[in-house]
Amino acid sequence: MNKSGCDGSILLERASERTEIPNRTLRPESFQILENLRQIVHGKCGRVVSCSDILTIAARDAVFLTGGPDYEVPLGRRDGVTFAPVNQTLVDLVPPTANVSTILSQFARKNLNVTDVVALSGAHTIGISSCSSFTNRLYPTRDPRMDPTFAASLMQICPALDSTGVTVLDVRSPNTFDNLYYADLYSRQGLFNSDQNLRHDARTLGYVTRFFINQTFFFRMFVDSMVKMGQLDVLTGTQGEIRANCLRRNSDNQHVSSVVKENLGSSSTMR
Ligand code: HEM
Structure with a gap:
């Protein structure tokens, strides 16, 4: 969660956000895929869809294509024109060493409650970590x-404190969006302190248990929280811009104004 909100700033190749520790395992090809998608969309519709909307839709589709719920997302975001300050990512993102109190208070700053914390942490059902x-x-x-036993297998992948390897977040079904992340927590096989502690704190345990026994309920709560999180500090109307290249601000893209006409307003309301 970035201070500048859901404005596609993570995509900017000049942004320090991209290279700061919490985002280092984000694959360069995923940024290029989003830019390729933009080219297709803008090729069909013109420059009326923002990169932050394309990113939101891509995240939604990634959830569905890996086995998770399908859901509608409000659209109409515009793209940010400012970079997050250096080190802001470290300030805004909760570290994996965090305890439940820290997580709850950091999420509360963004108006996300305990249900949101446990449901959104369930995104660790897919993906990798260093x-x-x-x-x-x-x-x-x-x-x-x-x-x-879990610790022993992790020690093989990461033989020292400063090992540089990577491993999966959800040991049971690393590429499937399901509720087995919560089974991991029950078996003390959560990867991060921030994950495992959700199972050991009275404020979060109830939701861990409910999501563990009822995948449909988890999916429903996850969707609600994703839609909520996806509307944090969005730019709409005439704020920001619609990028002509998801990886660059228009002002960094010298030819943009001569190549594509600005089309303000046509996707500017949240639906
Ligand atoms: C308590 C809050 C959270 C903490 C402490 C946390 C921590 C982390 C860390 C440390 C990584 C691995 C990064 C690396 O080693 O490079 C990671 C990966 C990931 N996180 Fe989180 N995260 C949190 C919340 C979320 C939320 C809210 C979502 C989405 C709804 C999410 C989705 C993911 C995904 C999909 C990956 C895998 C990325 C990949 O495969 O490249 N996380 N998280």
Whole structure:
């Protein structure tokens, strides 16, 4: 969650946000895929759809295509023209070492409640992490909240505190969007401290349990929270711009005004 909100700033190739520690495993090809999608959309419709909307739709489709729920997303965002300040990502993103109190208060700053915290953490049902995000749970001593067999397998992938390897977030079904992330937590096989602690704190345990026993309920709550999070600090109307290249602001793209006509307003209301 970035201070500048859902404005596509993460896509900008000059943004420090892209290279700061929490975002380092984001694959360069995924940024290019979003730019390729923009080319297709703008080729058909002109420059009326923002990169932040394309990103929101792509995230929605990634959830569905990996087995998760399908859902409608409000559209009409415009793209940011400012970069997040250096190190802002570290300030805004909760570290994986965080305890539940820190997570709840950081999310509350964005008006996200305890249900949102547990449901959105369920996104860790897919994806990967670098060793550095969790080796503090292995060395110098194993976190007692981590299953010893799970710890042993992680130690093979990440043999030292500063190992540079990567591993999956959800050991049971790493490429499927399902509720087995919550089964991981029940078996003390959550990867991050921030994940595992949700199972050990009275404020979050109830939702961990409900999502673990009822995938339909998890999907419903996840959708609500995603839609809510996707509307944080959005730009609409005449704010920001519609980028002609998702990876650059229009002002960084010298030829843009001569190549494509600005089309203000045509996608400017949230639907
Ligand atoms: C308590 C809040 C959260 C913490 C502490 C957290 C932490 C992390 C960390 C440390 C990584 C691995 C990054 C790396 O090693 O490079 C990661 C990956 C990931 N996170 Fe989170 N996260 C949180 C919330 C969320 C939310 C709200 C979502 C989405 C709804 C999300 C979706 C993902 C996904 C999909 C990945 C995998 C990325 C990939 O495969 O490249 N996380 N998270």
